[in-house]
Structure formats: C-alpha cells, structure tokens
Amino acid sequence: MTTTTPNIRKGNCYRCNKPGHRAGVCRSQNVYQLNKRCGKCEDFSHSIVDCMRTLLTPCPRCRKPGHMAGVCIEPAVNHQSTTSTTATNNADSGPKESATTESALMATQVDASFSYLNAACNTDLKLVTVGEAIDVPIHLPLHQYCRVLPVADNYNQGVLCRAQIDDGADVRYEERPTKVTYRTVFGNNEVQHHNTAVLLKFRLCSDDGHTDVDSSSQVIELPFLVARPCTPRLLFERPALPFLRVPASGNQPLFDEISNDNGTIKLKANIPMLETATVMPRSESSRSRSTTDRYILADVCDRMVADGELARVSPDDEHKITCINEPVLVDKQDGLRVRRHPIPDSDVNRCRVTIDLRSVNELQLRDGIWIAPRTVHSKNLAAPQRPYQFKDTAAMLLRDFPPSSRQWFAKIDLADAFSSIPIDSALGDKLFGIRVSVPGENRPRIYAGRGLIQGWRWSSLVFARSVRYVLNKLMVPPGSHICHVQNDVIIGSHSKEACLALQRRVIDLFRHYSSPVWEDKCGDGPTITFCSLKTGSHTILPAPKHSIDEKAIDHCLRELDDATDLNALLRLLRRWAGTFRYCKQWLPPEGQQALAHLYSIIGKASQADASFDLLCNDAKSPLRSLGHLYVRGLPSLYLFRPWAIATLLATDANVDNWAGVAISVIQVPNSFLKEANVPVLGTLFKDLVDLCRRENIVVDREDYEILCLPAAFDGGSFHSNSFPGSALALTRSSTFRERAAQILFANRNSRVLAGLVYGVTDNVNTIREWQSAITDFCGAWHSLYSNYISTVEKILWLPRTSPTVALIDALARECTVSHNENHDEEPNIVNFKVVQG
Structure with a gap:
C-alpha cells in the first residue's frame, strides 16, 4: 500500500500551495488537492471520516469552528476592515496594549465530572503581578459569556447571557497566583497545567443588540485560569467558582441553625443539589x-x-407542586x-x-433532569441500582x-x-406533595x-x-x-x-x-x-417484642393446621418469617437453612399455580425447627470482646464449596458464668480449647473458664462467582482451595476478629510455607491475600476426625442444596453468611 506525498512546498500557503501568504488570510477560490485531504485537520494521511482530532479554536480565515484554514471553503472574513477598526480604536485610546476577545464559547472534556467553558483569545495577554494593572482597550464591545450556576457537587449548568466588557478605567487583567496547579484535559487529549488566574469585569446588558454602555448596570468580575502555552489562553471553569460570590453546593453545610423566638435552635437540612434540580411532573393514582x-x-x-x-x-399555587404522591x-x-x-x-x-x-425514590438523573422510570414497580424488570448509605x-x-x-x-x-x-x-413542593x-x-x-x-x-x-x-x-x-x-x-x-x-x-x-x-x-x-x-x-441477647416459647410454637403449628386458603397461609408464614428473620444473624447453620427454606415456601405460595396442601406440609418442618432453636436459646449474641484473647478461623473446602466458622477464645471467671446464665453450644468446640492449650494461646488460671464461642458462620460455592478468581479455584488442587477458603473467610469476616488471629485447617500442606503464593494469589486475589498475611498470626492443624472439622465439612456440603427431584437440573446455590455481632 502506498501513501500519497503532498506536493506543498515549505513556506507556501497550506491552502492554495502558493507563496507569499498564510492559509488564514488566503483569498484563493480553489483548495489544493481538497479531495485527497481530511476536511477537518487538512492532513493527507486520512479522510474526515477517520479523523480523531477535536478542534478547539475556530478557523482563522472564516471564524467558524470545525475545520482548519488549509481546507476552508467558506467565504473569508474581511480582515482589512478589522485591521482598520483596530487601528482607529488604538488611535482613540492612546498607546495601550490591545487585546481582542472572541464571543465563541466551546466545551472541552476534562479529567473530572464537570465541563470547562473556554473563552478564546486570539492575541497574547500581558499578565502582571499582583497589585499591578493595565488598561485593556476592547474592540468587540459585546461579549457572550457563560454564567455558571452550581447545582450539584460535580455538575455545573451553564446559562448563556449577553454582557458588555466594561472599558472604563477599572477594566484590567489582574494575575492571581495560587498554590494549587489545575490540570485540564482537552478533547484532543492535550494536557495543560496552570496555576494563575485573571479577573475580567463585565456589565450585564440587554440582548437587543445595542452597544451603548449603561453605566448603571451591574458589574460582574469573572475569574479565568491562564493556559499560557495553548490557545485559547483563558479558561472559565469550576476551580475559580469561589471568586464568583455564588457558593458551590460542596461548600454548604448539611445543616443551618435557625434561632426560634423562645431561645431554642432549629436545625434545617440543606440539600441544594436536589432543591435546584429539575424534576419531571408526576402524579400517582388515587x-x-x-x-x-x-x-x-x-x-x-x-x-x-x-x-x-x-x-x-x-x-392558586397548586401548579408549583411537581410530584403528587399518595398518603398512607x-x-x-x-x-x-x-x-x-x-x-x-x-x-x-x-x-x-x-x-x-x-x-x-426511583428518580433517575437523565440529561440533567430528574425523572421517574416508565415502570417503577414492574416485576419483569431488574431492580435499578440504588445508592446505599451505610x-x-x-x-x-x-x-x-x-x-x-x-x-x-x-x-x-x-x-x-x-x-x-x-x-x-x-x-417539599418538588418531591413531597400529597393529595387528600x-x-x-x-x-x-x-x-x-x-x-x-x-x-x-x-x-x-x-x-x-x-x-x-x-x-x-x-x-x-x-x-x-x-x-x-x-x-x-x-x-x-x-x-x-x-x-x-x-x-x-x-x-x-x-x-x-x-x-x-x-x-x-x-x-x-x-x-x-x-x-x-x-x-x-458483657453480653447482648436478643429481646424480640413478642417472646417465643413452647406455647407460641404450638399455637403457630395449630394456626397452620387451621389455615383454609393460600392467603391465610401466606399471612401466617410472613408473620413468623419476619419474627425469625429478626434474629437471623444469631442463628446457627441449621437455623439459617431452615429460614431459607421457609422463605422459599413463601415464594412458591405467592405463585398462581401453588398447591395449598403440599405447601402446608412443607412449612411444618422449618417452623418447628426454628421454634425449637429459639426455645433452646441458641440464637444468642455474645459480647466478650474485652475478654477476647484470640480468634480462630476454622475453614474447610471441597471440590465445589467452602465453609468456615470464626471462634472467639475467651477466659472468664466461673462466678460470672453462673450469674450470666449464658447458653452454650455444647462440646462442639472442646477440641479447639485443647488446641489453644497445646499452642500456648491461653494458659489455665484458677477459678477461670476457657470458652470457645462462635462469632460467625460463613460459606459459599466456588460456582457462584461471588468473589474474584472463583473460576480459577475449580481448576486447582485441594491445597489451593483450602488456602482460598482461609483467605476468603478472613476477608469477609474481618470485623469480628479480636486479639491474635489464627487459622485452623485439616490440610497439612496449608500449614507449611506458601512458596507458590505469589504466583497462585495474584491478580484479583492479590489484595485479599495481602490482607490475610497481615492479619493471621499462624495456621494451626486439626485432624479430620475432630468434631470442629466434621461440623465445618458438613457446612461446606450444605452450601449446595438441591430442592428438585429432577437430578438433571442444576442445583440451587445457597451462599449463606451468619455473623454474630
């Protein structure tokens, strides 16, 4: 493939290929090889269709944007008349430095989520230090500028106005050096840095085209950033907003204190980004x-x-109410x-x-306007992403x-x-209107x-x-x-x-x-x-509004037997599921699975083709299981953090799933245990107490008891893609998956860790040095691995026959549960997480 070489001689006009002038003042009617050049940037290597450049300044020949002078086919402006006018004005104003100001305003792309608005200047400006000033004769009396109205932290709305540059004695360019350097990225990826601002005074005037100066009109000082090595030279943009006497929303406090007549104070919420936003009208049905x-x-x-x-x-003011909602x-x-x-x-x-x-609550910002989506409560559409506040x-x-x-x-x-x-x-008028x-x-x-x-x-x-x-x-x-x-x-x-x-x-x-x-x-x-x-x-126990005992559970099961239709069944199941869900984070794994089963029954009962008898029989088992757990006092939250000596992270992984439990190791007086009446989970973790003694994590003291209390149950499936690199774990060895389970568990439950943290596993290779960790846990795993090695003190080993390992192995196997009789279908993935505290 050959490239056509342009035959334009050095020094000739890049528009007509003739010597003696520049393309900006070319008067020729023909453009040299126009069909072989880009119609925007005048390059011979590509066409205008493939051009990637963004032109920020207008063509100097026709004063229109979108192309360069070398390929300009528009009529040329009368440069002679402009020169003559300039000379006349210079003669009238004396030996002052000239500066012309263009009326074109062009938006450029920047590296923040707002737009710079550029005011172009064709001639160089002589900037002086702070305190000095020079008079500037203005040749184009009317100037169109953009008044910036801050309506949100990172969004500005520009309003075009007509204004006149004040050519009185106070017009000046005044340099304002700052300690901060601002960075601007233009549309053609050109980067400029500037740390100097200038002030320019304007007078507001009418938009009828009159050029007479109204000395009584308001004078506005607009700040500009100076970009010396590029054109345009002045940038009118957001970092100069503090000079505009219009405070940006980011600088306003969230609350204003308003004094009352009785001497008290009232707090008023300040939410300017929504108060000034535009909202499409909306009215709910009665x-x-x-x-x-x-x-x-x-x-x-x-x-x-x-x-x-x-x-x-x-x-008379009802038209001011934008959104009319229904009261409840x-x-x-x-x-x-x-x-x-x-x-x-x-x-x-x-x-x-x-x-x-x-x-x-479903309002969405589109093109600067807050509108409600077409379907707000449709079940057929995915729920929109909401910004959550923690x-x-x-x-x-x-x-x-x-x-x-x-x-x-x-x-x-x-x-x-x-x-x-x-x-x-x-x-309030915009969002919170109601109709009665x-x-x-x-x-x-x-x-x-x-x-x-x-x-x-x-x-x-x-x-x-x-x-x-x-x-x-x-x-x-x-x-x-x-x-x-x-x-x-x-x-x-x-x-x-x-x-x-x-x-x-x-x-x-x-x-x-x-x-x-x-x-x-x-x-x-x-x-x-x-x-x-x-x-x-030292303890926190759940105290629901309605206590749960054997009588309450028996009454629940009798209500279940007396239910006659699906609506009554749904009301019963939802009421008890809400009660059990209140203490969800304190349920042991079997209670977590029973609660998930109960909610799946509620989902099936909501369908049109639900079988009433079948659902009634299915609901008895999880209701009875959850009720007995509450009666035995198992869903209890322990708060022994001041006494916590260490935390053990016991995990296990198989081919498809992983699970773990965080154990808080404490040592408390026997007298406190008698007074507190703390429910214990049997002898499940007695092997961990023996492990702590062998590893000298805790030393026996007289009249003190060593307890290992569960702080968090967690687990998941390697098929769920719920963490980075999950697909990789399916293809690696069992040692990799055991280590991955340790890393995942420690990162997902970091807030329950107290004291020294130890890992516990039944895989001997995991307790040895991780020589291949740098290559195994790279990429998406790197940050998780870094957090793990900076948190865990040591990894300990337990035999597979120990009760703790057997419990965790059972948890890992329960992560994948199939509720379908058809084994050809894929199993339902259950990713559970139970955290105490």
Missing part, C-alpha cells in the same frame, strides 16, 4: 378509601400543618378496633400519616462499647424523628412536606447526621460513652450517678435544639433493652 379514613386523613394532615410538618397549598394512613393501635370520626380524645395520637414515596446497626455499636462504660446504662427516646428536621420549601380527597369538597386538598418524610431514601441518613450533629456539641466526660440508632440514644458510664447526670444533660441539649424527648420511655439500669437487644456488662 387509592380507594372509606369515608371515615378520608376524614381522618384530612384531620391528621391539618394537625401536621399546625405542627409545621406539612403546608396546605392554595389552589398508619394505625398504631394494637389489636383490632374500628376507627371513628370525629376522632375521640383517646385516639388523637392513634393514627399518623406517611407518604408512599416509591416513585420518588449506618451502623445497634449490634455493631453495642459490640464496640468501651468496657469501662458498661457498669450502668441509660436510654433516651426522641419524640419526633424525621419531621423535626425542616427542609427547604422548594424541595375529602367528601363534600369540590376539589382535593393538596399538601406539601416541610420536614424530612419517612419513607424517603435519604431521610434516615440526614436525620442520623442531625442527631450526631447535636451530640457532638456535648462534652462527654471520661468513663462515659454515647451512641445512637436514629432517635434512640444509649448512654453508658462507669457509675450510676455519672450516667444519670449525663442523661439529664443530653435531654436538655435536645430540647434546646427543638427535639422533644419521651421521658416516660427513658430508663436506666445495669442491663437495658436497646433496639430490641438486652444489653448487659
């Missing part, structure tokens, strides 16, 4: 309700308006009792109103409670949760939220941050500790007096921030129930 419920809804909403939680929207009437009454209207005084607080915000659970917070603060506990229950944090009216149809009225009532709404995906996170904001104002004395889960606050201290004094200070502090407290729900003692967990000095 639900069928009884007349009584409609009246109750209207009364409760009016009461919320009086409390400032909602705002009644007048008919929540009856907090225990048992069955008819709702009545007018509401009796005894039932004033019986009902509350929330909003069905499923469509609002908050510590009550078990995690109590597990990390300092040992010195466990002698006495106190708790505080805040009366108002989400509604106590007001939001901007723009956000009242009998006898000719039009429905429209309300809008003025506080955080329960059910909104961000409400729990913002409210949790508000509680932490208030608690951070408090100086906690030594020996005390405070943590919270939403509106429940727990205080621990080294003595009863210190705990109660701190409790009173916290109550007064929340009242100062306009957060009332249910004092009748506050309590204290050496043990306390916090978020359905019974907390003591």
